[in-house]
Amino acid sequence: MPIAEGDLLWEPSEAVQRTAHVARFMAAQGFDSYDELWRWSVTDTAGFWDAIWSAFGVLGERGGGPVQVPDPSAVPGVRWFPGATLNYARNVLRPDHDPDACAVIFRTEGRRDERRLTYGELARRVAEVRAGLAELGVTRGDRVAAYLPNIPEALIAFLATASLGAIWSSCPPEFGAPSVIDRFAQIEPKVLFAVDGYAYNGREHDRRDVVGAIERALPTLRTTVLIPYLDPAAFPAGDGLLFADLARPGAALDFDEVPFEHPLWILYSSGTTGLPKPIVHGHGGIVVEHLKALSFHQDIGRGDVFFWFTTTGWMMWNYLVGGLLLGATVVLYDGAPNGDALWRLAAETGVTYFGVGAPYILASMKAGLEPGTTHDLSRLRGIGSTGSPLPPEGFGWLYEHVGRDLLVGSFSGGTDVATGFVGPCPLLPLHAGVIQCRSLGAKVEAYDEAGVPVVDRVGELVLTEPMPSMPVSFWKDPDGDRYRGSYFARYPGIWRHGDWIRIRPDGGCVIEGRSDSTLNRGGVRMGTADFYRVVEAFDEVADSLVVDTGQLGEQGRLLLFVQLTHGAALTGELSGRLRSALRSALSPRHVPDEITAVPGIPRTLSGKKLEVPVRRILLGTPVAQAADPDAMANPEVLPYFTPAKRPAHPHGA
Structure with a gap:
């Protein structure tokens, strides 16, 4: 039977409605439904985000609370948690995480070898690299760039950078020199991490010449830290500083506590045309947003094995790493998503939450794959889909050919906020082709051409209240002109994202494509x-x-x-x-x-x-x-x- 938008595919069991992370939070706040909880989250924003800090025990000094101070000269015009200090890396490597629990599972395309790191081992490796970076002169506010695939060294280098209060930025090695230089030249990094090459779709690609071109184009660069990824002998002795030699064994782990809005990383607009926009996110906004989103919408916590197919150049890598804030295991994969490779990876690593782009789900459907039959996916509880709208047939295929008792979480947001505006909720029924809800803390509306909110009609996706993970700034945009022009020019004071959305009467959402197309x-x-x-x-x-x-x-x-x-x-x-x-x-x-x-x-x-x-x-x-x-x-x-x-x-x- 053909599947239609709105067909009911899944409902939460009584057990899920009691035990989901968001259910416990909702009960603690005294609400009886997700709709009530959402409305509180977008009307009493200070109270909501203050409750998020408390619920997750964010490590840091809280300051005066999440007071929002209107300031017409600021972008977007509020300050979050003024006076607060914290560090993203400290919240990832927090002392109450079990040091013997698995933090990272790493797999590569076509190679059966696997690397694992416990939380204790990850903390030790971060401390060693942190000490090495400090000896290179990296301090608060310096930029550290990475030309790395999705490998453990990228994660370790990122956390070491963040622990110092320095600012991280990365590109995957499939990017050519001009694209990397367009990005990194804007932010003037002090240190570059780079590999000799990468493997994709059965072929190995030597990138040492590209690394050389990048180095020559970055006059602020003091040191390149080399990682011989494809070939252990790729960098002869004396040819540069190796990652292994950067580490300082026995170094103590420490963290530089920084203001809530201190830059954590710089992400980039897709850069399909023009110079990519360097989008700066802060430590605090990312910590509270990723804790909320991953726990309450993806229902991830300790004991979960979390995977999302991504590269280091897509914000979903940053989102995936956020699973460590909750004590989950994150799965890093480097390679092509050919055939059933990712389904096999999920089975072999015991993935409980499996995230991919919608095109992979549709390609699996077109190829006639039967992942639920050919692989043991018994641990799988949720599937995330993003990158483009997932049609009703994609939803239906997942329930028929992957698993019946799954929360299929279609998820839509952007690099601009490093999260989703609309997404899944384990407390709500799921209908084919429909994203279940507007995310907590995200006051999403659909505006018609006159700027009037509409329901059950296609309109511009806007946010009429700010979120903590909105960019701190664009790099080298001191007056905020470029920032305001990107999001607030159409509707002053209101964020226009550039997507068409239809909000159904039941609160479900359908993304209808880009409004600029x-x-x-x-x-x-x-x-x-x-x-x-x-x-x-x-x-x-x-x-x-x-x-x-x-x-x-x-x-x-x-x-x-x-x-x-x-x-x-x-x-x-x-x-x-x-x-x-x-x-x-x-x-x-x-x-x-x-x-x-x-x-x-x-x-x-x-x-x-x-x-x-x-x-x-x-x-x-x-x-x-x-x-x-x-x-x-x-x-x-x-x-x-x-x-x-x-x-x-x-x-x-």
């Missing part, structure tokens, strides 16, 4: 998610992308690009069936003017479709200016969207 047909605004759900339900279609070429209010052409499955062809008959399906499932406005087959759909490294860069290419922007290839998973497909590469006679309407 709006389709406007006959004066009706349409998101892209509905298109993809219909088109990608066809067995012949592996992936798709839709673009409207209209400008300045004029209706352009609606172009649909399809990546076909192996052996399929874009015949007139298939084109006709696609049009018919779009017309009947959506509306006549959704019928494309052209349908074109392409060898691949361009995506970012985190799996997001590049609708806006493709639109720019179609309107005449050169490929080299439309998107940064190093920020893409498959840059080789972009030229196929230029007039020179497109077929002379695509299938017209």
Whole structure:
């Protein structure tokens, strides 16, 4: 039976409603329902975040409490926990974590070797690297950059950096030199961590020349710490400082207590066009937000084994590391997500919460995988999905082919806040294609074109109250002009995120795509998610992308690009069936003017479709200016969207 948006797929048992972390917190605050708890969290924001600090026993000096001081010159105009001091790394390596409990499991693509670190071992390694960094002159406020894959050394170096009050920033080694330099040159790092290369999809890639180019482009760099990852002999003696030689065995672990908003790390906008924005997050905002989100929405705690497929260049790496704040085990994986590799990893490491991008779930569905049958996933309690909207069929496939008693947590937010605005809740029923709720502390609304909140209609996703994990600043944006222009220009004082959202009457949410890639047909605004759900339900279609070429209010052409499955062809008959399906499932406005087959759909490294860069290419922007290839998973497909590469006679309407 076809699955439809809103079909009930899961309800929490009585046991879950009693034992979920958010249930205990809700009872302690005297509320009877999640809706009551959410409304309190976004109206008495000071009381809510103060309760979060208490509930999790955040280590640090609380100061005067979470007083928000309006200041028109500040961005976004409030101060959180003024006078408070704390350190992110201290809260990860807190003394009440069991030192013998497993903190980290590390696996690599195609290699069966596995590395594990207990909390005690992790603390010892962080102390050793911290001491080495201090000897290199790294102090509070210095920037430490990393050109590293998702390996334990990256985690250790990050925590050592944070413990000193220095500022972390990382790029994965699949980024080329220009992309890395675009990011790191803005923040002027003192120390660089780098590997000799990385392995992906069965191939090894030597990056020593890229490391050299990065070093030459960063005049502030004093030291590069080298990690021979692919080849133990990659860096001959005397050729630089090795990671192993940086460590100072026997060093005592210590932490520099810093103000609540002191910079913890610098993340970057995707950088598909233009210079990536360096987004600064603070120690305190990340600690309280990640404790809340991971515990209350993903229901993660001690004893859980937490995995999310990510690289060090995506904010989900930072979110994954946040599992350590709760005493969970985090699984680091370096390699390609081919076939059932990630399902196998989950089975072999006993993952209890499994996070991936929505494209991996849909690829597993298309490939006919049966993870629940072929692998022992008996420990799995929750599945997270992010990066792009998960359609109802993806939800249904997970319950049918992975496990019946799972909380499928579709999750949407962004690098800008290093968390989700909307996501799962173990206390609520789950409906196909619907994100269960607005997150605690996130006053999400849908605004129409006049800036009026709407329900059960598509609108701009906005936050009408601030959150502690909103950026402290953009780097080198002292007046906050670039920051304000990015989020607050459309609705003064209100954060506009750039997504279309529909908030259902029951509080569930549906992300309809990026609002900057709006389709406007006959004066009706349409998101892209509905298109993809219909088109990608066809067995012949592996992936798709839709673009409207209209400008300045004029209706352009609606172009649909399809990546076909192996052996399929874009015949007139298939084109006709696609049009018919779009017309009947959506509306006549959704019928494309052209349908074109392409060898691949361009995506970012985190799996997001590049609708806006493709639109720019179609309107005449050169490929080299439309998107940064190093920020893409498959840059080789972009030229196929230029007039020179497109077929002379695509299938017209």
